[in-house]
Amino acid sequence: MKTFLYLILLSVMTIPTNITVDTIYDFKPTNINGKETSLNKFKGDVLLIVNTASECGYTPQYEGLQALQEKYNKKGFNVLGFPANNFGGQEPGTDKQIKKFCKVNYDVSFPMFSKISVKGKDQHPLFDYLTSAQNPDFTGAIKWNFEKFLISKDGKLLHRFRSDVEPESDELTNAIENALNQ
Template identity: 45%
Template structure:
């Protein structure tokens, strides 16, 4: 069984979620921020969610304030950006750290499995990680990779 399924996090509303709920799904994990040049990617992520959700894609957003303090607000402000401004209907979790000793265990695991160009560190908001139906990490995408640019990888993961 994948280590992914033993992890958990709290939603923006504070509800605990075990990632075992996503067994058999393709999961796209994204560290996000409300005041970033990449924030409009929420629209593209929502499009992917709508297009592939019925086929088994789940998108999980993790707000993070470690990069340029671009996620300074609390849950209410984050919800305002995600749900009202961008119409996000996929799960958004509580603000987390993605680097350093306080990094959420999910990001510790993902960066160990899929180091980037700069090693295990995440360099900016909207770094994306694709996890296959078996719970194994498949691919890491840089912040500048637009959601629509990941579709072929998502389609392959959904078939596999």
Template identity: 50%
Template sequence: MTDIQNVPVKTLAGKDSSLSDYDGQVLLVVNVASKCGLTPQYEGLQALYEKYKDEGFVILGFPSNDFAGQEPGSEEEIADFCSTNYGVTFPMFSKIAVVGPDKHPLYRELVSAAPVAANTGAFRAKLSGYGMTPNPEPEVLWNFEKFLVGRDGEVASRFSPDTAPDDDALIQAIERELFASE
């Protein structure tokens, strides 16, 4: 088991937590934002959570304001936005930095365990087309990048921010982790 499980985090409500609270479950760790072009992914993430939660699957949302100031809200505003606009019921955590010198230790561990996200080329090009300089690998590229953590606490896969929650490759990876021991 990696150190990912034991890194301290806080819920949006300010409660101390860590990924070890979800031991034995398959996790999808996603850095989220409420004012991003990818924000509608909340709807698909919630649907994915609803579909697989009874199988031992949990989505963990980590708001981040690291990309073009797209998550400026307070914890209360984020919680209200997610619940009011997307009916989010999966666990959400306090806003953290996922890149740069203040990068949260959880994201240091995630990026170290999976330094390359699948299929980022098109999204990198899109960011460049908007005049933005994409972060180099292994850094998180943008909001809604996804890390899949297996029941054993190891990072199994990493997906580009523009990988939709209903993407076949993501679904197959989740099901592989969920049903591997059956």
């Protein structure tokens, strides 16, 4: 009888492996204040998802990301920051420390999320999706902090940019403006 009940319990607990994700709206990461946040709340907005770090040579890009937020937010655009400590231990802080660092040093007002892993065995499912979703640029593992993923109004990956693409570069701002006009 115990074996039978155990088998029934296992069959109920089995998670299907054929679930596919079509948009980022299927994800509910934890925000920097510790609350689960459905990305569905950003439906209809163009998004720029960025893996961030506080002690990186690219950290000054927070300034440009904040400028993008201010310039395009009223047109339906948001930057979403995802701190990660995957590269050189350049994001060692707690969520509370990261939040304070971003506010004090860059007056960040765009949504920030809890520190996660963006590559490896413990990669957050959102970044598994972002690094494998088809786009005209490239797929594969994130190479460093401040890679950027441009998301369409319908939640699909439009473009991907490496760390060295500055937030206020023509390449990125043109892509944002094109996405906002679609």
